[in-house]
Amino acid sequence: MAFFVARRLFYLLPVLIAVSLLTFSIASLLPGDLAYTILGDQATPENVAALRADMGLDQPIWWRYLGWLGNVLQGDFGRSFRTGQTVLQAVAERLPVSIELMLLAQLGALGIGVPLAIICAARSGGPFDRFMTGSAFGMLSVPTFLSAILLIYLFAVELRWLPATGYIPFAEDPLANLRFLVLPALTLALAEWPTIMRVLRSDMIATLQEDYIALAKAKGLTPARILFVHALKPSSLTLVTITGINIGRLIGGAVIVETIFALPGIGRLLIGAILTRDLIILQGVVLLVGAGFVIMNFLVDMLYAVLDPRIRHGHA
C-alpha cells in the first residue's frame, strides 16, 4: 500500500510541472503587453520600458518561467496589480464558496443518481428503467444556464421559497448560507446526475451478471444486501472516477452558475481576472485550480484501492 501511494505520488510530479508550464505559457502568450495594460493611458515608451524591466518582462520567457516557478515553490504566487491582493489571499477568500457549492452539488447529484441507478439496474429493461434512462438522456442535454433560469423562475419568482442571487458566508448565518446555495447547487446537480446514473447503471448491470451475484442469490441473501453490499462496491469504480473529475472541475468554480447566482467563488474570480486582464491573478488561480484537479484525481486513485482489495495488494 505504501509503495502504491509512493508510486502514484511520483507520477504526480511531471503532471504538476506540465500544468505550471501550460499555465505560464497561456498567460504569456495572450496578446497585448502586460506593461501597457497596467499603465493604461499613461503609457509612454519610457514608462513601459521601465515597468517591463521592473517586472522582468524583458527577460527571455524560460527565465521568467523559472523565476515564477521559484517564487511559486516558496509560496509566492504574485499580487494583483489592480487590487494589490495576493493570489493566495484572493483564492482563500473565494475557495470556500466554490468548495461548498461543489460539495452540495455532488451530494445532490449522487443523492439523485445513485438510488435511481440501483433501481434501474435491478429492473433493467423494465418500464421504470426505460423511462429513467430516457429522462437522463434528456436532462443531459439541458444546459446549466437554462435549468438555472427555470429554477430561479420556479422557486424564487413564483413560489418565493428561495433567494435568486447573493451569498452570505456560512460563519455569519449557516441557515441563510444554505438557502442561498440551494438553487445553484441544485442547478449543478441536475446537470450531473444523469452521467452518474447512466455510468453506475451500466456498470451495475454488468456486475449483476457475475457468478458471485448468482451465488449471493443462492445463499438466500436479501435483494437489498445483494444490491448494496455485493453489487454496489464492485460497480462503483467508474462512478468514483466521474465524481472525482467533477469535483476537480468544480474546484475551479462553476463559472456559469456562479455568475448567474452572483456567488463570489473561484469561477467569478477567474472571469473577473480575464475581463480586467489581471494576468498575475489569472495564471496563479489557473495553476492552483489545475493542481487541485490533479491532486483530486490522485485521491480518486487512492479510493480505487479502498474499493478494490486487488488494487490495494498490487494484483491488478
Added chain:
Amino acid sequence: MTGNTLLSVEDVIVDLPTPRGNLRAVDRVDLTVGTGRTLGIVGESGCGKTMLSRAVLQLLPKKAKLSGRVMFDGQDLLQLPPEKLRKLRGRSLAVVFQDPMTSLNPVLTIGTQLIETLQEHLELDDATAKKRSVELLAAVGIPAPEQRLAQYPHQLSGGMRQRVAIAIALSCEPKLLIADEPTTALDVTIQAQILDLLAREQRRRHMAMIIITHDLGVVAGRTDEVAVMYAGRVVERAPTPALFKRMRMPYTEALLAALPKLDAAPHTPLPAISGRPPDPTRPLQGCSFSPRCRYAVARCQSEKPPLEAAETSAHQFACFHPIETHADANA
C-alpha cells in the same frame, strides 16, 4: 431404492429465447434425489446440465422460460413466493459453482461472505457466527482459518477458494447440495481432494448431493445414481454400479470410451465422439444422438426414443438399439 424423495424434477422444460430462435436447453427432464443420496448428472458442454441445476435453484437468466414441477422437500419451488424461496436457498438448498475464481465476491473478505450466510439463516450473534466460520473453514481443510477470515478471495489459491465456496455451501447444514462442475476449473491434483472433501462432508452431514460433471470418472464410485444428459434430455439413468456394469445407451458408452485410460499403451489414440451435438435451436425429429451414433438406423432419425426402463425398473435409457442387442456384432 430410496427412503423419502427430497427433490423431484418433473417434466422440466427450459426455453431460452435467442436471436436465432428458441433454444430448448432442457427438454422434459424427470429426476429424483432421495434424502442423503447422491445423483451424478453427466454430459458434455451445452447438454443442459447446468441449466437444469439453475432451474432447480431458480437462478435461470431472466428471459428463460421454465415449465414443469420442481418439488423440493414437499414444496413446489416454481410456485414458491420469492421470500420463501430466499429462506430456502442457502439454508436447505445450497450450491457450489464451477469456477471459484468468479463465484466469490472479490471485494468482500472471506469472513464477510461466510458470516453473512450464517447470520441470514441462523440467528447467530457476531461472536458465534465468527466461531462457526472458523470451524467451517477448518472442516474443509483450510489452514490457519482465523487469519483467512480477514483475507480476500484473490489472496487464496483456486483450490482454497473452492474450499471456501464449499464451506459457505455447508454453513447452514443444507439438505441438498448442488455441485456444478466443482472441480472443472481446478488443477488435476486438487480435483480428487475436493471430491473427497465433498463426499466426506456429505456422509457426515447426511446431506443429499447432485454432482454435475462432464467426466464419467468423477461420478464412478462417488454417486448412487447417474443420469446421462444429451441435447437437453436424460438419455440414460441408472444406479451407478448398474450403469458402469452394463451401459445401454451408445452415447454413454462413447462418453466412457472418450476418457483417457491410465493403463493404455502410450500413443493410443483417444476415441473421440465424432461430430458435434445438434444445434439446440433446431431440434431433430428423431434421436438427437443419431447423427453421431454408429448404431443408428433409419428409425432413429424419424422417431424419438422415449426414456424407458428395461429389465430392471431403475435402469432407464432412451434408445431403440441399446448396446446389448448388437453386442455380438460389437464384441
